[in-house]
Amino acid sequence: MEKDELLAGMIQEIRRGSLVLCVLSQLRCPAYGYQLITLLNRNGIPVEANTLYPLLRRLENQGLLQSFWDTQESKPRKYYSITATGQEIYDTLRRYWIESAQAITRLLSPDPTPPQA
Amino acid sequence: MPQPTNPQELIERYLYAVGRRLPAKIRKETEKELRSLIDDLLEERCGESPPSESDAMEILTKLGTPAELAGKYIPDSFNHLIGPSYYRYYKTILAIVLASAAFGILVSSFLAILVPSDTTPWYQLLGNLLSDLSVGMLAAVGAVTLVFALFERRGERLQPFTPGYEIANLPPVPKENERIPRHEPILEISISLFLLGMFFFFSDSLLVYIQDSHIIPIFSREVILNHRFLLCLAFLAGIPVELLKWIDGRYSLRLAAVVLVSNLANGLLSAYFFRLPGLINPEFWQTIETVLREKGALSPTLEAVFQHWSSFLIATICIGLAVDAGVTLFRSLRSYALNKAEKLNPQL
Numbered sequence: 001m002e003k004d005e006l007l008a009g010m011i012q013e014i015r016r017g018s019l020v021l022c023v024l025s026q027l028r029c030p031a032y033g034y035q036l037i038t039l040l041n042r043n044g045i046p047v048e049a050n051t052l053y054p055l056l057r058r059l060e061n062q063g064l065l066q067s068f069w070d071t072q073e074s075k076p077r078k079y080y081s082i083t084a085t086g087q088e089i090y091d092t093l094r095r096y097w098i099e100s101a102q103a104i105t106r107l108l109s110p111d112p113t114p115p116q117a
Numbered sequence: 118m119p120q121p122t123n124p125q126e127l128i129e130r131y132l133y134a135v136g137r138r139l140p141a142k143i144r145k146e147t148e149k150e151l152r153s154l155i156d157d158l159l160e161e162r163c164g165e166s167p168p169s170e171s172d173a174m175e176i177l178t179k180l181g182t183p184a185e186l187a188g189k190y191i192p193d194s195f196n197h198l199i200g201p202s203y204y205r206y207y208k209t210i211l212a213i214v215l216a217s218a219a220f221g222i223l224v225s226s227f228l229a230i231l232v233p234s235d236t237t238p239w240y241q242l243l244g245n246l247l248s249d250l251s252v253g254m255l256a257a258v259g260a261v262t263l264v265f266a267l268f269e270r271r272g273e274r275l276q277p278f279t280p281g282y283e284i285a286n287l288p289p290v291p292k293e294n295e296r297i298p299r300h301e302p303i304l305e306i307s308i309s310l311f312l313l314g315m316f317f318f319f320s321d322s323l324l325v326y327i328q329d330s331h332i333i334p335i336f337s338r339e340v341i342l343n344h345r346f347l348l349c350l351a352f353l354a355g356i357p358v359e360l361l362k363w364i365d366g367r368y369s370l371r372l373a374a375v376v377l378v379s380n381l382a383n384g385l386l387s388a389y390f391f392r393l394p395g396l397i398n399p400e401f402w403q404t405i406e407t408v409l410r411e412k413g414a415l416s417p418t419l420e421a422v423f424q425h426w427s428s429f430l431i432a433t434i435c436i437g438l439a440v441d442a443g444v445t446l447f448r449s450l451r452s453y454a455l456n457k458a459e460k461l462n463p464q465l
Contacts (some may be wrong), residue, residue, distance in 0.1 A: 031151065031218050034157040049154055054189040057143070078150045 019047060021097055023055065024090040027065060030079035056080050064089060123175035131177050138187035147190060155180075199265045207265045214257045217307040221314020222249050251316070280465045291367040295452040299366065302359035309359075313352040329408055334402050350388040354379050373442075373449035380438040387434045391427045 015117050022045050026036060040047050059065045063087035070077050082090065132155075136148045158176045159168045180186055188196060199207050226246040341348065358379045363370055390396070404421070409415040422429060 032153075034154055048179075049158070050186050050189060052153065053150065056192060056193075057147070075153055075156055076149065077153050108418075 010100070015045075015047075018097070019045075019051070020059065021090070021093050022047075024064065024082055025060065025085060026088070027080055027086075029080045030068070030081040032070075032077040032079050036080075059086070086096065124149045124159075124168050124170045127170060127177065130184060131180075134183035135187050138184060139190055143190065151251075161193070163434075197269075198262065203268055210265075211258065211261045213303055213306055214261055215254060217310035218253045218257045218314060219250065220307070221311040222253050224311070225315050240267065249352070265383070268384045270293050274356050291452070291454070295367050295448070295455075297362045297366055297368065299363065304361040305359045305362075306356055309352050309355055313349060333404055334398050335401050337395055337398050340393055344390065344393065347386060347390060351383060351390065354383045368437065368445065368448040368452045370449050370453055373446045377442050380442045384435050384438050388431045390435075391430050397426075 022040060023036065028040055031039065033049070033056060036056075037047055037049060037052055040052075056065065058065075060080065061065055065080045066083050067078050067080045070079055078100060135151065136144045137146055153177060155173075159172060162168070162176065181189075223246075226242065226249065275434070302311055318332045358372070358376050361375055363369055365372060406415070409419065
């Protein structure tokens with residue numbers, strides 16, 4: 001039981017760190033919270049509403065996202081999209097992620113190639 | 118409280134409970150957004166058929182209790198009073214303050230029981246002890262927590278702005294004779310707080326002169342009580358010094374400066390306090406005089422000492438404070454000179 005909890009905590013930490021990147025990647029076009037949850041779930045990134053909604057609000061406060069209310073449809077929805085600052089940060093984060101992922105994959109492979117001097 | 122009978126009522130109650138835990142400026146919009154989310158979740162779950170209360174219940178349970186959900190909207194720094202950077206110090210200081218206060222109150226209450234002139238029944242003394250203990254402990258926890266919570270809120274301003282500044286300016290490892298043992302300041306703080314507790318809770322029978330099982334307090338209770346803030350200040354004057362010793366753990370010019378200021382303040386406060394008119398219980402003087410006269414030991418020298426007792430006492434205190442300041446200054450200067458010499462000639 002203790003081992004399971006430890007593992008769950010570690011997985012949660014990895015997810016928490018990468019969720020911002022996943023969210024930013026999907027907001028080039030405006031999307032509302034629930035739509036984003038479905039989109040991420042469909043792509044193998046399970047996320048709970050009670051994690052995503054506060055995160056969207058935080059990213060908006062930090063100036064990485066902007067939002068508007070669409071009241072034309074049957075129910076009002078808040079749409080989020082990425083800002084210019086958000087895009088800049090996303091591009092840097094994306095490069096960092098790809099480099100790290102490559103490095104980690106190398107480390108995790110059964111026969112890691114020694115790092116070049 | 119009536120249970121909600123339809124899902125909409127349950128959702129309204131939930132949203133209201135979340136909203137009232139949120140800051141006012143984001144409340145309305147967050148409620149509106151969450152309402153639209155819950156609608157979507159219900160629609161996904163029930164399709165065209167009308168949702169039941171249990172459907173709503175399940176969806177809301179998955180979102181978490183109102184407090185949990187609202188908590189996620191509030192920045193981390195607002196979710197704690199004292200964060201990890203101060204928590205360790207907070208725990209230690211709180212333990213010292215609580216232990217010293219409890220010890221002081223216990224000892225003074227115990228001594229109060231021993232005083233035969235006191236006709237208070239034992240159960241009332243016990244009640245007094247319990248109430249003193251609870252009030253004292255609560256006040257101690259409150260004061261320490263308040264100070265640390267202020268540190269936590271304002272602490273960021275104390276951090277150096279340039280990265281690496283702190284590491285580049287780390288003090289050299291103190292040599293054996295420059296170090297101040299960790300227990301020394303803790304002991305000093307405990308003694309100060311203990312004495313302070315004694316004065317406050319036991320001022321009427323503190324320092325008694327016993328003659329033929331008759332007890333005469335040395336100090337006048339009124340004068341001590343009227344000047345309790347001054348006394349408090351005198352006892353607490355040394356605490357910044359001890360805290361600095363505890364945090365730095367070494368002699369330094371900074372410590373020497375604080376010791377000088379603190380001892381000067383303490384000397385002035387003592388001089389003022391012991392010259393207060395009526396500080397000594399008049400009955401005490403009379404008894405001493407009678408006893409000495411009976412024994413034929415009242416010499417003119419002794420009489421002069423009694424007449425100028427406050428000057429003698431103040432002189433003794435000042436000499437003690439001066440020696441303490443002198444020793445600290447000497448050790449600090451020695452440490453400073455050694456470090457300077459080492460910097461000029463690293464082979465030393």
